Amino acid sequence: MTPADLKALVRTIPDFPKTGIQFRDITTLIGHGEGFSASVDWLAERVTGASAIAGMEARGFIFGAAVATRLRLPFLPIRKPGKLPCAVIGVDYELEYGLDRLEMDPGAVTAGQPVAIVDDLLATGGTAIAATTLLREAGAQVSHAAFVIDLPDLGGSRVLAKQGVTVHALMHFDGD
Secondary structure (H helix, E strand, C coil), rough: CCCHHHHHEEEEEEEECCCEEEECCCCCHHCCHHHHHHHHHHHHHHHHCCCCCEEECCCCHHHHHHHHHHCCEEEEEEEECCCCCCCEEEEEEEEECCCEEEECCCHHHCCEEEEEEEEEECCCCCCHHHHHHHHHHCCEEEEEEEEECCCCHHCCCHHHHCCCCCEEEECCCCCC
């Protein structure tokens, strides 16, 4: 399937979760077996050189774990607060429409380990920067991130580039 075919599988929900937001719903993409597989293949091709894949809760778990499986690499879950049964490191960050926190097990990576981030959507970059910060604090090298969707008007790609992270996005939706 082409990127245009895959983009056509993403449903847009206007005014969710609040007025003025055009929510890009990937459940229609993951619900299409061929489309989901093609998306995972595309993402996996962009994260070469990584020795582990990190994904952020919740939809980053879907794509990140699938990419890790495809590449036979470990998957590192970046969790919401209170979900890990061990000592954690964490960071608070701003979302496009609110505040949140991410945590991880600092022992999940080794010093200098190359880790790629995989997630469903890049908007302002807040979640991806928080994950990058956590992974680097734990000792990982993060230089690549792959997303199914980029909303370039919200600037996330530029924010990640300033942190030395190359962004790969399967599709873009302008004006969001």
